[in-house]
Amino acid sequence: MTAPRQTLDWTDRLLELDVGPVAHGGHCVARSEGRVVFVRHALPGERVRAVVTEDGGGSFCRADAVAVLTASPDRVEPACPWAGPGGCGGCDWQHASPAAQRQLKAAVVAEQLARLAGIEREVTVEELPGGPLGWRTRMRMAVTDDGRPGLRAHRSHEVLPVGDCPIAAPGALLPVLERSWTPTAEVEIVRDAAGEVHAVELFEGERHPELGDGTAHERAAGRAWELPAEAFWQVHPHAADAVVDAVLEGVGDLEPGACAWDLYGGAGLIAAPLAERVGAVGTVGTVGSDGCTGSQGRVVLVESDPAATAAAGECLADLPAVQVVRGRVEKVLHGLPGPPAVIVADPPRKGLGRRLAGELARQGAARIVLVACDPAALARDVAALAEHGYALAGLRAFDAFPMTHHVECVATLLAT
Numbered sequence: 001m002t003a004p005r006q007t008l009d010w011t012d013r014l015l016e017l018d019v020g021p022v023a024h025g026g027h028c029v030a031r032s033e034g035r036v037v038f039v040r041h042a043l044p045g046e047r048v049r050a051v052v053t054e055d056g057g058g059s060f061c062r063a064d065a066v067a068v069l070t071a072s073p074d075r076v077e078p079a080c081p082w083a084g085p086g087g088c089g090g091c092d093w094q095h096a097s098p099a100a101q102r103q104l105k106a107a108v109v110a111e112q113l114a115r116l117a118g119i120e121r122e123v124t125v126e127e128l129p130g131g132p133l134g135w136r137t138r139m140r141m142a143v144t145d146d147g148r149p150g151l152r153a154h155r156s157h158e159v160l161p162v163g164d165c166p167i168a169a170p171g172a173l174l175p176v177l178e179r180s181w182t183p184t185a186e187v188e189i190v191r192d193a194a195g196e197v198h199a200v201e202l203f204e205g206e207r208h209p210e211l212g213d214g215t216a217h218e219r220a221a222g223r224a225w226e227l228p229a230e231a232f233w234q235v236h237p238h239a240a241d242a243v244v245d246a247v248l249e250g251v252g253d254l255e256p257g258a259c260a261w262d263l264y265g266g267a268g269l270i271a272a273p274l275a276e277r278v279g280a281v282g283t284v285g286t287v288g289s290d291g292c293t294g295s296q297g298r299v300v301l302v303e304s305d306p307a308a309t310a311a312a313g314e315c316l317a318d319l320p321a322v323q324v325v326r327g328r329v330e331k332v333l334h335g336l337p338g339p340p341a342v343i344v345a346d347p348p349r350k351g352l353g354r355r356l357a358g359e360l361a362r363q364g365a366a367r368i369v370l371v372a373c374d375p376a377a378l379a380r381d382v383a384a385l386a387e388h389g390y391a392l393a394g395l396r397a398f399d400a401f402p403m404t405h406h407v408e409c410v411a412t413l414l415a416t
């Protein structure tokens, strides 16, 4: 059906909506006069009064539910006074019970797989320990015109001086809130596992360390990690272990002496336990230098961020089977030692993309394990790998970002 031509701008219009299913992005789908309305602060099955916040110009617009006429049984009072219409854009589901949030995310992952990869599958989103609040160990704050740190309103540049944030890890924001910052700057905050807060002010393209010594101390995969605070690390304190367990489950048993690739490897969180799987005891000299042909196994970690590769070099110094390659995956792929028995890929939010997925498939690995924080990118990558003979065999999903619409997935694909 062709969408009706839109002539009038609906912005600020008040609508009464019957709210339909959840959609990717932290909103639900409703319809009004033939147009799709993406409505925030509502839940499936509710009847709400909503104000249009943005007219998409075509067949859709965006709206905020401002009054709930028939409430879902899953609705709860938000834990944060800044959640809701016109409020902070950091959380999407403060008004849903934690169990309902996981069901909403499971529905989104299932819907993306069905729509983008043609795969019908039941999805369960697993809870991580610690509850829905006090989990965020990494956060970026904006700064108001008068130097106060705050968080941005949804799809807006407006900075709300929220004070302490209930999803932030305990103590993460206090030293940041106690002082003033350069107006309009941004502040990158890390609270590490030792409880130390590191903060860097970002202003006019420059980074100015302001709090902490810049070295984050973390614990995961049975090891202690020391890494530059700006290097990637999972935001939820229990996510790193959950991801590692799911990846190892996906990797399965590896032949001693096998070669594994850990693409987008960061500081080596996944490479470390993989090294133990491939029989990584021995010295560097026993490993073949131009391929995975030595009697010892090898894990090839590829990462573009020099801070992360430096940390990997130090944190994994006791694991000589790990070879750290600094570079962009798409550039260095063809020169890597191989062939890999298994490829683990944990790309940034946009995923692998069709072309790189095809190139990975051509390496002939028996398994590809994908870690993804965007279900749409995951579904597109799964679809691209399926074109090259890889079938989705396992999927774990974790609520690693409670109160937000984000979800962390680990998918295992087997060569057919």
Ligand SMILES: C[S@@+](CC[C@H](N)C(=O)[O-])C[C@H]1O[C@@H](n2cnc3c(N)ncnc32)[C@H](O)[C@@H]1O
Pocket: 232, 233, 234, 264, 265, 266, 267, 268, 269, 270, 302, 303, 304, 305, 308, 327, 328, 329, 330, 346, 347, 348
């Ligand atoms: C989602 S993080 C995963 C890191 C690691 N696997 C972990 O769990 O800690 C993605 C990583 O990919 C790196 N990265 C981004 N683009 C890249 C590229 N084109 N090639 C290699 N690494 C890249 C980032 O610096 C980041 O460390």
